[in-house]
Amino acid sequence: MVRALDRKLLRDLRRIWAQTLAIALVLGCGVMLLVAANATQRTLVQSKQTYYERHAFADIFAPVTRAPVSVLDALATIDGVSRVEGRIAFHAVLDIEGMVEPAVARVVSLPGDPARMLNRPLLRHGRMPDPDAADEVLVNEAFGRAHGLEPGARFDGIIGGQLRALTVAGWALSPEFIYTVGPGELLPDERRSGVLWMNERAAASAQNMDGAVNDITLTLTRDADPRAVKAALDAMLAPYGGTGAHDRTRQISHSFISGELQQLAALATYLPPIFMLVSAFLVNMVLTRLIALERTQIGLMKAVGYTTAEIAAHYLKLAGLIGVVGVVLGGIVGWWLTDGMLFIYQEFFGFPFLIRDSGAGPMALAAVLGLATAILGAARAVWASVRLKPAEAMSPPAPPRFSRGIADRAFAWLAFRQTTMMILRSIIRWPGRAAITLFGVSASVAVLVSSYFMFDALEVMTESVFTQSNRQHLTLTLAQSAPEIAVSDALTLPGVLQAEGGYGVPVRLIHGHRDRLSALQGHFPGATLHRLVDDDSRPVTLPPQGLVLPEMLARDLGASPGDMLAVELMSPPREVLDLPLIAVIAQGLGQEAHIAAPALFEAMRMAPRVTHIHLLADPAQMDALYAEVKRTPALAGLSDWAEVRRQFDATVSENLLTMVAIYTIIGVLIAVGVIYNAARIQLSERSYELASLRVLGFSRAQVGYVLVGEMMLLTMLAIPLGWVVGTWFAEGMTEALSTDTVYIPFAISRRTYAMAAVAVFLAALASVLVVRRRLDRMDLAMALKARE
Amino acid sequence: MTNVPDQTTRPVFRAEGVTRVYRTGAVEVHALRGVDLTLNEGQMVVLLGASGSGKSTLLNILGALDTPTEGRVYFRDRDLTRATDRQLTAFRRDHVGFVFQFYNLVPSLTARENIALVTEIARNPMTPEEALERAGLPHRMDHFPAELSGGEQQRVAIARAIAKRPEVLLCDEPTGALDSKTGVQVLEALAQVNADLGTATVLITHNADIQRIAERVIVLADGRVVRDEVNTERIAPSEVSW
Ligand SMILES: Nc1ncnc2c1ncn2[C@@H]1O[C@H](COP(=O)(O)OP(=O)(O)OP(=O)(O)O)[C@@H](O)[C@H]1O
Numbered sequence A: 001m002v003r004a005l006d007r008k009l010l011r012d013l014r015r016i017w018a019q020t021l022a023i024a025l026v027l028g029c030g031v032m033l034l035v036a037a038n039a040t041q042r043t044l045v046q047s048k049q050t051y052y053e054r055h056a057f058a059d060i061f062a063p064v065t066r067a068p069v070s071v072l073d074a075l076a077t078i079d080g081v082s083r084v085e086g087r088i089a090f091h092a093v094l095d096i097e098g099m100v101e102p103a104v105a106r107v108v109s110l111p112g113d114p115a116r117m118l119n120r121p122l123l124r125h126g127r128m129p130d131p132d133a134a135d136e137v138l139v140n141e142a143f144g145r146a147h148g149l150e151p152g153a154r155f156d157g158i159i160g161g162q163l164r165a166l167t168v169a170g171w172a173l174s175p176e177f178i179y180t181v182g183p184g185e186l187l188p189d190e191r192r193s194g195v196l197w198m199n200e201r202a203a204a205s206a207q208n209m210d211g212a213v214n215d216i217t218l219t220l221t222r223d224a225d226p227r228a229v230k231a232a233l234d235a236m237l238a239p240y241g242g243t244g245a246h247d248r249t250r251q252i253s254h255s256f257i258s259g260e261l262q263q264l265a266a267l268a269t270y271l272p273p274i275f276m277l278v279s280a281f282l283v284n285m286v287l288t289r290l291i292a293l294e295r296t297q298i299g300l301m302k303a304v305g306y307t308t309a310e311i312a313a314h315y316l317k318l319a320g321l322i323g324v325v326g327v328v329l330g331g332i333v334g335w336w337l338t339d340g341m342l343f344i345y346q347e348f349f350g351f352p353f354l355i356r357d358s359g360a361g362p363m364a365l366a367a368v369l370g371l372a373t374a375i376l377g378a379a380r381a382v383w384a385s386v387r388l389k390p391a392e393a394m395s396p397p398a399p400p401r402f403s404r405g406i407a408d409r410a411f412a413w414l415a416f417r418q419t420t421m422m423i424l425r426s427i428i429r430w431p432g433r434a435a436i437t438l439f440g441v442s443a444s445v446a447v448l449v450s451s452y453f454m455f456d457a458l459e460v461m462t463e464s465v466f467t468q469s470n471r472q473h474l475t476l477t478l479a480q481s482a483p484e485i486a487v488s489d490a491l492t493l494p495g496v497l498q499a500e501g502g503y504g505v506p507v508r509l510i511h512g513h514r515d516r517l518s519a520l521q522g523h524f525p526g527a528t529l530h531r532l533v534d535d536d537s538r539p540v541t542l543p544p545q546g547l548v549l550p551e552m553l554a555r556d557l558g559a560s561p562g563d564m565l566a567v568e569l570m571s572p573p574r575e576v577l578d579l580p581l582i583a584v585i586a587q588g589l590g591q592e593a594h595i596a597a598p599a600l601f602e603a604m605r606m607a608p609r610v611t612h613i614h615l616l617a618d619p620a621q622m623d624a625l626y627a628e629v630k631r632t633p634a635l636a637g638l639s640d641w642a643e644v645r646r647q648f649d650a651t652v653s654e655n656l657l658t659m660v661a662i663y664t665i666i667g668v669l670i671a672v673g674v675i676y677n678a679a680r681i682q683l684s685e686r687s688y689e690l691a692s693l694r695v696l697g698f699s700r701a702q703v704g705y706v707l708v709g710e711m712m713l714l715t716m717l718a719i720p721l722g723w724v725v726g727t728w729f730a731e732g733m734t735e736a737l738s739t740d741t742v743y744i745p746f747a748i749s750r751r752t753y754a755m756a757a758v759a760v761f762l763a764a765l766a767s768v769l770v771v772r773r774r775l776d777r778m779d780l781a782m783a784l785k786a787r788e
Numbered sequence B: 001m002t003n004v005p006d007q008t009t010r011p012v013f014r015a016e017g018v019t020r021v022y023r024t025g026a027v028e029v030h031a032l033r034g035v036d037l038t039l040n041e042g043q044m045v046v047l048l049g050a051s052g053s054g055k056s057t058l059l060n061i062l063g064a065l066d067t068p069t070e071g072r073v074y075f076r077d078r079d080l081t082r083a084t085d086r087q088l089t090a091f092r093r094d095h096v097g098f099v100f101q102f103y104n105l106v107p108s109l110t111a112r113e114n115i116a117l118v119t120e121i122a123r124n125p126m127t128p129e130e131a132l133e134r135a136g137l138p139h140r141m142d143h144f145p146a147e148l149s150g151g152e153q154q155r156v157a158i159a160r161a162i163a164k165r166p167e168v169l170l171c172d173e174p175t176g177a178l179d180s181k182t183g184v185q186v187l188e189a190l191a192q193v194n195a196d197l198g199t200a201t202v203l204i205t206h207n208a209d210i211q212r213i214a215e216r217v218i219v220l221a222d223g224r225v226v227r228d229e230v231n232t233e234r235i236a237p238s239e240v241s242w
């Protein structure tokens, strides 16, 4: 049997269902974000971890120019090394049928017994290459699928400077290439960049590497010290042209995935607390009102012998129910959202399997937090009222004291209408509720600002990368550095209008005891195509001497302008240059060091050379140019910037509208929950007053103005506050979302502020108008009679 | 009957020098100024007095809805003025029934459920149906308070008060908001309960005529008992009119 008190609870709940639902939705949003972000993050982490383990993903990577196979045994004796493997790895330009421009592949050698190798590929289709067939290769699944390269299909590639025909044996996935991006590219492009696995012997003969390797990977024992191992490796591999051992954090695929996971974790920690805090305030606001309305009922319950604890429990149950509804709704949507998010991540990552997190952990966490939120919100309201003595509770509360203060004199002087006075008085007399409304609505604005801000950041990055930094059509990456004359040679390629050289070299930057692996880019004077620009899209004029570093890299090194850095060149001539840090720039994408080319070559005491050639070409002759490039063995890669831009825009716009819609919905939900509840309470509290106005002959619109006016006034006050909080919030997010590879610039457009304001304003207006309709339908006789 | 308390029945309430001072800001209101009083089992007492004389205050203190500023109140042998909040709650739950001028029903509960609110926590309750029967309202059990007239609501309130078979029933102007005819019905219900269950009943009223149904009449003025006498000519509630 349902107890009478519980029945009262259910009926109370039915009466204020819209209000409790509004709160439950706000709370549900927090729960949903918490569950979805956490469950997605855990699923991806577990899947990645298991994938890494099953396929023996290496811990340390050490590229060399050429090391004899014999050195591997010596490396195996380093303390902390579990397994060492040497392989032959290089880039190749491929000519794929049906594709005008060349594709670029990372080629990796397959040892004699692939079943035991590190970074073991997972065969997905077809078979492993026949060890005796020199032309057979595995291609990565995405590349094979993109080009329909079924087993048995053939294509051409420039391998070791020779044009060779290759045969597809099968498709594979690898933990090393979950996220693949070609050299010099920003986004993965499965058509234009791929991975090939080739028999060791074939790879060795193509690269002239018999009995030698150029890429060493190894796994560590459980208790190994990675720093010590890297140091030992660097020392032992220096004679063989080691360019510096690095761990997984510098491995492109891994660091990209880690970055994504880090962003998910940030999402899980940043947003849900706002929603929970707002719902706690709302529960408090609604319960305070409900308890005020039921004051005499509380007195009665006490009079007939209910204990304070029983009465408190009664109201806490109501809050608990709001919590349960929020948690259940948020949990269900969160579970479903997790599937959606995993689907999107899978499109990028393509894990061979997903170990779906049960979601029990995140769900339990969300349930505890959600319920605690509702109960804590209620606690204050409940506690204050159940403490009253029964006789006190049953007599009506002392009426609020309206006295004329300074504010009133000011209002009077301003000669406001009486209805406006009612609005202003109400805000001044119930500052607590006005404050909650103000806070809630500004939280809504802040959430929107900090969500839309991501698109601003993206735009800044795109603008800087595409229209300021890279104005060339194509960038050719040379297999080896060439004398500057190569730039003028490039002018003879078909359709080329302008050519510009660039020089990049892998380096280790050392400042005191800190060091970072990076690349040093030499910029030739007068370059107009490829330029160094900062986050404000301003081209940076390089100082005649010394280094320019992006902020984040300088911070990592603990270096500031004026400091001397040791720059260890990781490829020939492999010397250490001492260069001063001259300037630090704000730059998001790309964490590389920059220097004026003349200064670099002067320090290196050699004639200028180039590793990249940037081209401006006649679009009509692109096909001829591509055909020529594919036949040029000296090229390791090619970037088509128009294509990169197209891809980038497609990826972004594909998700943009959905993302804006989702953020807007959850953002304005806060405003809706706050305004709707505040207006309902307002209406309940002042129905006598408002009904009296109607009786005195005020029109519906005039009476409605008192209600709508107060809410909209608070909304207008909350918007600038929300802008400030949102800005501050976005600033925090740039920190949380920036990863080792991507620095999110801090930039908020006026459009973002305007959109957030408009969305919240409209949501607030709609919410208060819904309540106004109740006012219009108010039964005057009832309202006047039911004076509390 | 005499002015002396009946020797064969035992006292339920004993008040000694009860004083209640309300402080609102700097103002002090002496609602009760040393009230001594003994109430016996099964007695039907009417409490009279001008507005502001302290009747409600005294009733609230007897029912442990409020505590005196000074003095002692005993329920049987228990000193209510020294009881903890928990003990007072148990006291109200187990021994006292209240009826108020404005009924104080829970609007979201039906008549039956309003009574169940009490029977669910009482030690030896009657069923809500029986209580309503005794209060003279057996037919409107599933109506909400808003669907009942004032007299009907008051009878639901009486049913709720008597459902726990209390030893005392404290009624603060139970007929104050009712017309003569419905008021009589409510008084009849109270008299019936008093007769059938032997519940000591204290009834506050402004209506001097109603004192004639009581066994004993106590008059308060300015926070003091100014008259306390036994009524030798009791009449039935049906004979009262106003
Ligand atoms: N909560 C309170 N705060 C301050 N003064 C109070 C309070 N309750 C009662 N009083 C004062 O105590 C005095 C006695 O009040 P009480 O309610 O007991 O009178 P009453 O005899 O019941 O009057 P009525 O017949 O009008 O109900 C009055 O002067 C009243 O103003």
Ligand SMILES: [Mg+2]
Binding pocket: B055, B056, B057, B172
């Ligand atoms: Mg009174």
